[in-house]
Amino acid sequence: MLIKTIFAGFGGQGVLSMGLNLAQAAMIENRHVTYLPAYGAEVRGGTANCTVSISDEEIASPVASSPTFVVAMNQPSMIRFQNRLQSGGIFFLNSSLITEQVSRGDLEIVNVAANTLAEEMGNVKSANMIMLGAFIKKSNILHIDSVIEGLNVALKGNKKLITINTDALKKGYDLL
Amino acid sequence: MEKIFTRPKSLKNAVFHYCPGCGHSIVHRLICEIIDELNIQDKTIGVPPPGCSVFAYYYFDVDMIECPHGRGGAVATGIKRAAPDSVVFTYQGDGDLAAIGTAETLHAANRGENITAVFINNAVYGMTGGQMAPTTMLGMKTTTSPYGRDPEFDGHPIKMSEIIGQVEGACYVERVAVNTPANIRRAKRALKKAFQNQLDGKGYSLVEILSPCPTNWKMSPVDSWKWVDDVMSKKFPLGTIKDTTGKTHAD
Amino acid sequence: MAKVLMTGNAAIAEAAIRAGCQCYFGYPITPQTELTEYMAANLSRRPGCTFIQAESEIAAINMVLGASVTGARAMTSSSSPGMSLKQEAISYMAASQLPAVIVNMSRGGPGLGSIAAAQSDYFQSTRGGGHGDYRTIVLAPSSVQELADETHTAFDLADKYSIPVILLGDGMLGQMMEPVEFKHEAPAVPPVRPGGLRGATGRPSRFIRSFTSNPAELEELNWSLYRRYQQIQEKETSCEKFMTDDAQLIVTAFGIAARIARGAITNARALGMKVGMFRPVTLWPFPKDQLKELSKTAKYFLDFEMNMGQMIDDVKLSLEGSGDVTFYGRPGGVIPTSSEVLRVITRLYYQKGLNG
Secondary structure, three states, X not given: OOEXXXXXXXXXXXXXXXXXXXXXXXXXXXXXXXXXEOOOHXXXXXXXXXXXXXXXXXOOOOOOOOOOEEEEOOHHHHHHHOOOOOOOOXXXXXOOOOOOOOOOOOOEEEEEOHHHHHXXXXXXXXXXXXXXXXXXXXXXXXXXXXXXXHHXXXXXXXXXXXXXXXXXXXXXHHHO | OOOOOOOOOOEOOOOOOOOOOOXXXXXXXXXXXXXXXXXXXXXXXXEOOOOHHHHHHHOEOOEEEOXXXXXXXXXXXXXXXXXXOOEEEEEXXXXXXXXXXXXXXXXXXXXXXXXXXXXXXXXXXXXXXXXXXXXXXXXXXXXXEOOOOOHHHHOOOOOHHHHHHOOXXXXXXXXXXXXXXXXXXXXXXXXXXHHHHHHOOOOEEEEEEEOOOHHHHOOOHHHHHHHHHHHHHHHOOOEEXXXXXXXXXXX | OOOEEEEHHHHHHHHHHXXXXXXXXXXXXXXXXXXXXXXXXXXXXXXXXXXXXXXXXXXXXXXXXXXXXXXXXXXXXXOHHHHHHHHHHHHHHHHHOOOEEEEEEEEOOOOOOOOOEOXXXXXXXXXXXXXXXXXXXXXXXXXXXXXXXXHHHHHHHHHHHOOEXXXXXXXXXXXXXXXXXXXXXXXOXXXXXXXXOOOOOOOOOOEEOOOOOXXXXXXXXXXHHHHHHHHHHHHOOOEEEEOOOOOOEEEEOOHHHHHHHXXXXXXXXXXXXXXXXXXXXXXXXXXXXXXXHHOOOOOEEEEEEOOOOOHHHHHHHXXXXXXXXXXXXXXXXXXXXXXXXXXXXXXXXXXXXOOO
């Protein structure tokens, strides 16, 4: 089964780290995985996105023409990617920043007030991890423990950051 | 009878292909004498350029790599960084060092690469048959400045040594000439210092040598030797341009 | 060792260090800059190793030339516009028979082009690129693991044949991350190739040159290079065949385009179409015999490239008229999708009456 996910948002929202953490966790679970970031001038303008493909078999193209999941952390990303999602796909929306309605009727919408929840937890920067936690629970593609293990690698043992991020992940995971 | 003048050990027993009165053969000999005196023949790597001295490896009995035009500074950097125990010198003409290879020269100097650059300035492109060089004198006629070098269209003769002298990584820059016995002795002292600096790990040394080119200047050798004094060295004054090594000449 | 998640650019750099690369010289250009940065962070601190951010791509490749003269394993990397600048010295190295590894994480062209992944440098890479009669070995990996493996191969082939080797990737391969496993440990001391110039200690002095005033001598050099190139063509071709056994239509593609094509082919198979893929790993020498062999069972070929049709020349030369070759390509850095390629495959399959 090949699952492709696009994470998109403003630069600074930690969109690339969401993808990277997912990819790291997939590798920990011995799955085939590719992580493809948008780069260069495309991200200088303030938007960022990346595509993560996870499969039990070798992955052909790392590009997602019709992803299974899209995680939109802001409104421009919601508008940009809503038509890319495959029919029946799940659209994860950061409802703290997205007010507009999705125009398609064939998608499942998951609203997560990531920024609001992150602020309540005292660190708005962990909004991405709250969203990732919710994503892990709903998508059911990987185990949350693998993501936490991956965080340890990505954050190179920085205990404070690991705690903040792990708490946010669990918070998001327990939402759904 | 004691033999007091002989061929340097590091100068091959070959007949120079250079024109009568040309400065290249004198500079070759001076460098070889220095290589012998410093006892570095077995660790010296020379980097000759395209140009009249492209066949330098027929004369220098040391390892040599003929490099792309103007890239001596970069090639020498690669050699010296990969083999720091070697003694690396570039041998570059005015087109090579001051035109096509300006960037490589300036940045090798700026990095303070521990190499020795020998810069032959004869104010003209020799091997291609007498075209205008970046160092061609104002008013001087060449095949590509047939009405004389005009600063309005051709710019002024570029003073590379003064430019390199501004660069922090260069430890020693001197301009000499090989047109008279006294100047030749001064040239040797400067070259020797430039090699010694490298052995002492001091950084980038550049010796610019005003060198006669009777053939392309369309002069007799004697006239060309005088022209270096009367015309060229007025624009390109001889002497030390920069010296941060804290040592003066051996004299 | 365990797998690590790495970008293609970083994987090449790490693999090069493990292959004993002693000297890296580079200049920043998107989308390969991470390779330069990785070397700055990781090669420069290794004993006896050197990293320089050069003043230009020209200087960088000439530093490689200099380091290669001494027998050191040396490398540079760039992307398309920077590769154009390097061609002069690559020609000199080919003539002087100096090994080097040169990475091109190519992008859209011509001119400054775009920073997106493209394959428009196929001709430049496989036809010599600079002046004169010469070739370079060209390796075209299509995954991060292969980038790492082929980096090692590139150094070995460069030394074996005293030839510059080009590792041709693209912006997407450079930027994407995949798990990668490194099969070699870095040597404690970087290896030195025998025969390099380090001063004439205990032997007569030697010189390396590419110029001679004697045309007959230069002709002999060209013949000797040619004989070596023939040897390389006989021994060093490499390719991957995917579902070609019963295929009636074969897609030819290299590098990242082959990844995209593979996805399309898998879907075409699910729809009952007998489609396969031929992917050259060595672009020069091109695995022409292996491709020609396929024309015994398949009559139709679809050449798919992210350019205006460059490898197709080699495909046609290899098939020698024994196949019907169609081209599909997207130039300029536009990244085609597998579904787009599937549409092309489907149309061609029906047009040619392969659906029975």
